[in-house]
Amino acid sequence: MRITVETALAHGLTAQEYERIESTLGRAPTIEELGVFSVMWSEHCSYKSSRTYLRGLPTSGPRVLQGPGENAGAIDVGDGLAVVFKIESHNHPSFVEPFQGAATGVGGILRDIFTMGARPIANLNSLRFGSIRHPRTAFLLRGVVSGIGHYGNCVGVATVGGEVAFDPGYDHNILVNAFTLGVVPADRIFRARATGIGNPVMYVGSRTGRDGIHGASLLASAEFDAESETKRPTVQVGDPFTEKLLLEACLELMAPEMSHHLVAIQDMGAAGLTSSSTEMAARGGTGIELDLSRVPLREPGVTPYEILLSESQERMLLVVRQGSEDAVKAVFDKWDLEAVVIGRVTADQRLRCTFEDRVVVDLPIAPLTDEAPVYERPVAEPQGADEGAKLRLGDLPEPVDYNQALLQLLESPNLCSREWVYRQYDCYVGGGTVVRPGSDAAVVRLPGTDKAVAMTVDCNSRLCLVDPYVGTVSAVAEAARNLAASGAEPVGVTNCLNFGSPEKPEVMWQFQQAVAGLRDACLAFGVPVVSGNVSFYNETEGRSIPPTPVIGMVGILEDASRHVTQWFKGEGDAVVLLGRNREELGCSEYLAVVHHQVRGGVPWIDLEIERRLIRAVVAAAHEGLLRSAHDVAEGGLAVALAECCISSETTSPLGAHIELDGGFRPDALLFGESQARMILSVRRRHLTRMREIARREDVPMSVIGEVRGQRLEIGDLIGIDVAALREAWRTGLPRALAGPTGS
C-alpha cells in the first residue's frame, strides 16, 4: 500500500504532521508506521494542545512519591504506605455504547493503578448527562451506571462515591470519568521503564481482537458527528473476570518474593500495544523490538496494523529479567492467563516490529513521544458575555411558597438523592469502607492501620461556563470542603479536564483559564496535582460541552474513627454555620429549577478564606467535636440543612429549628450558593471549644439553631415534616427515570 498525505488525513493527522513524519524518517512510512504515528500523535496520547499549560501545575510536595508522567500519581500517607490514584475519561465510548463504554472505562483506570503495584481499594465516578428530559438520557444513564457497577462489582473493588449532573449542554456528549485509588507500600511502587538491554518483553492477559481500533485515541481526539455513528469502531467489550485474574496475578508478581523478576509493567490502554511499548521504551531510554506474529489473537487474520492499534481490554505488557520468563509464566498460569514473550529491550532507542519475518515498523522512539508535536493553539476570550445573562435581583419575583420551592429543589435531578445510582455499586467489598456513598466524601480505612483516606470528585460546570477560572477554583474548594466535612486533611489532587475542540480559540481560552484556576487553587491549599487526564473534542456538530474540569481530591484521616458524616446525629445538638452568607443567586440551581433561568455571575470566592475554613473544620473533627459536618453547595443553605436532616441511610430523619438573619432577600439567603460555608452539628458542651477554633482560624461562626423534632423549621420561611422532605428527595431520580426504558 502506497502511503500518501491522504492516507495520513484519513488517520486524523494533518498535512503538516505528515510532512514532519516524512522528513523525520527521510521516507514515506509504512501503513503500520502511519498507524503508530497517528495514535501516538493523537491528542489523547500526545497531549499536544495541553502540554504547555499542564507544565505550570504544582506537582511536588513533601508527600509526593510520584507526580504526573507515570500511569498514576502516588502520595505518601505515612506508616510506610502510599496511595496511588488517578481519574480518566471514557466519554465517547460511553456515548456509543453506555454499558460497555463505562465498564471498560473502569477497567482502564483500575489497570493504571495496579500497574503501579497498588491494590485498588476504591472507585469513584463523575458523570454528566444531558437534560433528564432528553429522550436518550434515561437510556444512557441506566447503561453507564450498570456498566460501572458490573465491572467494579465483579472485579471486587468498592465503588464508594461520585457525582452525577444533568445539563442540556451534555445532550449529545455525555461525560464518564472514572477514578481509582489503590494502596501500596511506599517503597514498592512500580514504574514503567523498559531497561536492561536484551530483557524479554512479555504480553499477558486477554487475546487481541479487532476491538476499538482507532478507538479511545481517535474517538477522543476528533469531534463527533453523524458520520462517526456509522463508522463505528468495533466496540470494546470488557471482561471484569479476566481483569480480576490479571489484577491478582500482577500483584502476586509484584510481591516481595517475586518482584525481582519484573523490570517494568504497563497496561495496554488507549492505542494498546503501540503506546505501552513506546512509552516504556521512552521512559527507560531504550528501544523495543516486537514480533507481532507472537501476539495471542482472538480470531484468525488480524493484521499487524490491527495488532498494533487494537484496544482489546485486560492486557498488560511486561519487561522481565532475562531468565525469569518461566517464573513469570508460572504466576500467570496459576491464574489461567496467557503470558507470552513477544520481544525484547534493545539499546537503539527504536521501536522495531516484525510480522512473519517482515519488518513492518522501524521508528525512532523520541519523535513518537518527547518530540511529538506540541501546539500553542490560538486563544481567544469569547466576546460580549451576553448582556441577557446578567442577573438583576430586583427583576426576580420571590417565590410565593418557600416550602414548595424547597421541595421542588430537593426532588430536582441535580439535587435529589443519588441512591438509585450508588445502590447498584458494591461499596462494601474489600471491607474498608467507613463512610459509604451518601455523605460529602467517601472514607476508606487503609488496610492494617487505623488511618483512612477520604476522597471526592467535584465540578460545577455551570460556574465553569460563566467563568472557567473561578469555576475551577470553586471546584477545587468544594472538593477540599467535602474532604474536610469528613474530617480529612486534603493531600493530593487528580483531575480530568473535559473540554470541546482545542482547535477553537474560545475552547483553548476556557482551558487556559481552568488550568490557571487549578494551579492557583492547588497552590493556595498546598495540595499537589499528582495525576490527571485531558479529554478534548467533547463536542457534537460543532457544539462544545460546558468546560468541565473534574477535580478528584484525596485526604487523610490519621484516626479513622474520627471520621464525620453529613447528617444530624441527635436531638439537642447545636447547629452551627461556619462562613458568611452573601446575597448571591447567580448560577444557582434555584434559578434553574424554580425560575427556569441560567444566568448571573459566579459566586464570590476567596482562597484564603476557604483555606481557613478547611483548617477549622479539620481541627474540630480531629478533636472529636463534630457530630456532623456538611458543606453548603448546590441548592444553598436550605438544601444543605434539609440534607443534614434526611440523608442518613440507616437512621430515621431528624428535624431542626433554625433562625437565620441575613438582612437580604430570603431566597438568596435560603438558596444562594455562596462559597466557603459549612453546617456543623455540635454538642452544646463543645460550643465553647468550637468557638475558640473558629476564632483561631478567623472563620465566622454562628449558632443558627438546634437539632430537634420531626420538622425542619427555618424562621417563618420554611416549615416541613422531614418525612415529606425525605420522600421528595429520595424518589426524585427514580421518578424522573420512570417510563420507557432501554434494555
Place this chain on the structure above:
Amino acid sequence: MRWAVVTFPGSNDDAQTAYVLEHLLGETVVRAWHKDASVDAVDCIVLPGGFAYGDYLRCGAVARFAPIMRAVERFAAGGGVVLGICNGFQILCEAGLLPGALIRNRELDFLCRRVHVRVEDADTLFTNRCRRGDVLDLPVKHGEGCYVADEATLQALEAGRQIVLRYSDAGGRVTPEANPNGSLGAIAGVRNARGNVFGLMPHPEHACEWLVGGEDGRKIFLSIIAAAGGALDPASAPTSSKVLSGP
C-alpha cells in the same frame, strides 16, 4: 476452631472473610484454592462472596465443577459444616447441596444496601447465638439474589424448618417492601435437611466491626464457633472476652 475459606477465581470476599475469622474472632483459617482436590482437616468450610469464574452463564454454574467442590461435597456428606455466603450460596444451590436456585433480582438491577433479616430458627448450627425472631442488620450486594424453588420444595423447607432467615423490616415484620429481591417466601437463608450446610445472601463478614458495617454479622460466625465448641471440639472454644469485645 479451624476454618477453610475457599478462593475461586473471581472470589471477592475471601480475604475479608478470612480477616474477620482470624483477626476479629481469633480463629484459625486455612485458605483453600479452587484447584485443590482436598481440604485440610477443618471444622467449617466457607464459600465466600464474589463472582466465581465471572458468574458467566449462571451464578455458580461453572464454580460447582471446580476440583475443590468434590472435597466440599465429601466434607458435607460426612456431616462437615459448610457456610455459603452470597456467591457461595449460589454455588451450593448449583451444586445441589442446597435446594432451590437464585435468579435475577425482581428489579433486575444489582442491589447494594442494608437489609434486616429475621431469625426464623435459632436452633441451628448457624444461629444458636440468636433468639428466634431476632432481627439482624446486614448488607446485601447482589444481582441474582431472588430465591426460587418449586412449591413442593418450599413446603418441604417449611416443614423441615430449613428456612433460617427471612427478609423483614427492622421490627421483624415480613413485608413486600422489606424483601429486596423478590425471593419467594422472603427467604434470605436456608439450610439443608441435615442441618450442616447453610447458605445466605446477606454478608455477615461485612458486619463484624463497629467502624465498617456494624456487628450483627458476628452472631452467625459465633454461632458456628459455639456449635463447634460444643459438638466438635470443646477445647478449642474461644475465650469469649476477646471474641466479643469490638473495637
Place this chain on the structure above:
Amino acid sequence: MGWLARVYVTPKTGVLDPQGKAVQHSLHALGYPEVEDVRIGKYLELRLVDVSRESAEVRLQKMCEQLLANRVIEDYRFEIDAIGTS
C-alpha cells in the same frame, strides 16, 4: 389467533464474548474437547395478538432495533409462527 415470535440475539462477530469463552473453557475442563467455539446470546419468545402477520413482522423488527437487541454489539433474527387463541 395470535403469533409466537422467536427472537435470537447474538453477539456480533468480532465482538468479545467473555461468557462464551468462559463456557467453552469450562466444557473443556469437563471433558468435552470437541467444543471448538461457544457464542452466547439471548433467546426471546413473544406472544403477539391482534395483529396481522405482515404487521407483526414489521413491528417486531422495530422492537428488535429499539429495545430487544443492542445493535452496536449484537445481531438479531426472528421467526414468526401462528398459534391458536390464547
Place this chain on the structure above:
Amino acid sequence: MGWLARVYVTPKTGVLDPQGKAVQHSLHALGYPEVEDVRIGKYLELRLVDVSRESAEVRLQKMCEQLLANRVIEDYRFEIDAIGTS
C-alpha cells in the same frame, strides 16, 4: 467436517422471569400493546468437531444437563446441523 449446535435455554413455566416481565412492560410503554407475553432465555451456538452426529447428540444432552441449563429453573432443547470444515 463439524456440527453447529444451537441450544435454547428457557425459564420453566411457573418460574419467575423478571426480565421478561420488564421487557414486556417496556414494549407496552414504547407502544407495542400487541405483545401479550415475553419470556427470555438463552441462546447458545456451539461448534463441535471430530465427533459423529450420534455422539454429538448424546454428549450435547449431557452438557446441557451438567452445565448449560439448571434443571431446577430452566428447560432446554437443541438442534444440530452439519457445517463445513472450519
